[in-house]
Amino acid sequence: MSQVLQPEVGDELPPFVRVTGLDNWNRFAAVNDEFVPIHMDDEAGRAAGYPSAFGMGTLQWSYLHNVVRGWCGPSGRILSLRCEFRSANTKGMTVTARGVVTNIRSTQQGRIVDLDVWTEDQEGRKIAPGSASVLLLA
Amino acid sequence: MAGLTHISDQMRAAVGRSTGPRVSFPVSESDIRRWAIAVYYPDPPPREFIDADAAARSRHGGFVAPEEFNPFAWMVAVDNQSSDTTVNDPDRTERMLGVAGPGLRYQLNGGQEVEYGEPIRPGDVVTEVSRLASYHEKEGRLGLMLFTITELTWTNQRNEFVKLTRQSLIRY
Numbered sequence: 001m002s003q004v005l006q007p008e009v010g011d012e013l014p015p016f017v018r019v020t021g022l023d024n025w026n027r028f029a030a031v032n033d034e035f036v037p038i039h040m041d042d043e044a045g046r047a048a049g050y051p052s053a054f055g056m057g058t059l060q061w062s063y064l065h066n067v068v069r070g071w072c073g074p075s076g077r078i079l080s081l082r083c084e085f086r087s088a089n090t091k092g093m094t095v096t097a098r099g100v101v102t103n104i105r106s107t108q109q110g111r112i113v114d115l116d117v118w119t120e121d122q123e124g125r126k127i128a129p130g131s132a133s134v135l136l137l138a
Numbered sequence: 139m140a141g142l143t144h145i146s147d148q149m150r151a152a153v154g155r156s157t158g159p160r161v162s163f164p165v166s167e168s169d170i171r172r173w174a175i176a177v178y179y180p181d182p183p184p185r186e187f188i189d190a191d192a193a194a195r196s197r198h199g200g201f202v203a204p205e206e207f208n209p210f211a212w213m214v215a216v217d218n219q220s221s222d223t224t225v226n227d228p229d230r231t232e233r234m235l236g237v238a239g240p241g242l243r244y245q246l247n248g249g250q251e252v253e254y255g256e257p258i259r260p261g262d263v264v265t266e267v268s269r270l271a272s273y274h275e276k277e278g279r280l281g282l283m284l285f286t287i288t289e290l291t292w293t294n295q296r297n298e299f300v301k302l303t304r305q306s307l308i309r310y
Contacts, residue, residue, distance in 0.1 A: 018179075027176040033211040036226050038244075048244050049280050057247035058206075062177035065206045069184070074197045078205050082251030084306075130249070137197070 005075045005136055007113050013071040013099035016063055020055055021091045028059045045090070055089035060097075060119050060128040067097035067117060068132050076134040079112065083130025087121075094122040099132070111136040144240040144284040144309070145273050152235045158267040161216035162209035167260045170203045177204065202257035205301075209264045228309050231286055235270060240284055240309065248285060248306035255299035263295040271304065284309045 018024060022040070029035045034056050037044035045053040061083065068078055089095055096119065103114040113136060118129040167190070174187035185192035186201070193201040203209075223230045229239025258264065271287040286307040292300040 024179055027179050031173045031176045031211060032208055033225065057249075058208075059177065061250070062204070062206050065204060066177060069204070078254055080251065080253045081205075082249070084249035085247050128249075130251075 004138075005072060005113075007101045007104060007136075009101050009104060011101040013067055013101075013115070013117075016067040016070055016097040018063065018095050020089055020093050020095050022053070024059065025053075025055045028056055028062070032056070032058060034058065042091070050088050050090055052091040054091070055095075057085040057128065060085065060089060060095070063095060063097040063119055064117050064128065064130060064132070067099050068115065068134060071099065072113075072134050072136075074137070076113070076136055079133045079135050081117070081130065081132040083117070083128045085128050087125065087127050089119075089121075089127055095119050095127065096122075102131075109135055110138070142282060143275060144242065144282060145275065146238065146240070148237040149232055149240070149273065152232065152237050153270055153272060155235055156267055156269040157234045158218055158265075159216065160210060160214050160218065160266045160268075162262075162264040162266075163213065163215045165203065165207075165209050165258055165260055165262045165264070167201050169209070170201050170207065170260065173207050174204055177206075198257065198259075201260050203259070205254055205257070206252075207258055209258060209262070210266065215263070231270065231288065231307065234268075242284060242309040244280075244310050246308045246310075248308040250303055250305045252301050252303045254301050256294060258294070258300060264300060265293050265295075267291050278310065280310045282310070 025039050038048050039056055040053055042052045064081060064083055099115045099117040101113055102116050105112050113134045115132045117132050119127045121127060171188045174183035186196040223233040228242050228245045232239035269289045271289045274285050276283050288305045290303040294300050
């Protein structure tokens, strides 16, 4: 059953939360062929200037898609998404992907919802801030 | 600081050049399942990514991959981008274009922006063409950092637009 979305500017998306570490990163490495020492080995992470091994930016990217998909479900189609990878997702962090509706516009394609999206650590520090646009489907 | 740069004349001359194509193997249902399981771990992914009946009931009428799915992981059917380099080689961008890289040790994904077109379905074969769009540099905590922007265009076997990615690689 698809539910018609009636978003308003300022609406917050239901967050997507994960406690992160090698369990998450190894699984992602296995599907994305991303077995890089900095993502697997604390020594390599420290040599690169971080306190431990750290997760892939591409997995933060997936978490951002997950939070948008979790919000719009079958009622929306992701048209675009962008983010910066601003800080590292080190071992043990609780990563939360969040989003907020910033704009709703009518276009020839239909109604498009613009969102600010980001991942943050347990202190609320942003890891991967960005934005997305979602086409609302009738 | 004047004159200090990681960008050689050869690298500058390579801006705007394309490599490729790379062509994926046909995407399978279980490629989609495994991807979804990994990116939603430890919770189960939405049913439409793992269950054929749920996928059939979705608005797509069957499986589609999560938007950010990568059909080029592990192996590809055709790789005209290949050279004497590996995927994790920090100089890969330049080597694929036949020029010497900056020789930096570390690389990070600086960010990306993507426009999406047709979703990827089981059986799809995806073709990628890569273009070196630009270089710039910035002084950072870890020294002079080199930012490289690459554009990746994906199409499917029906020549439909799948996505355009602008990717920022940071090297230091």
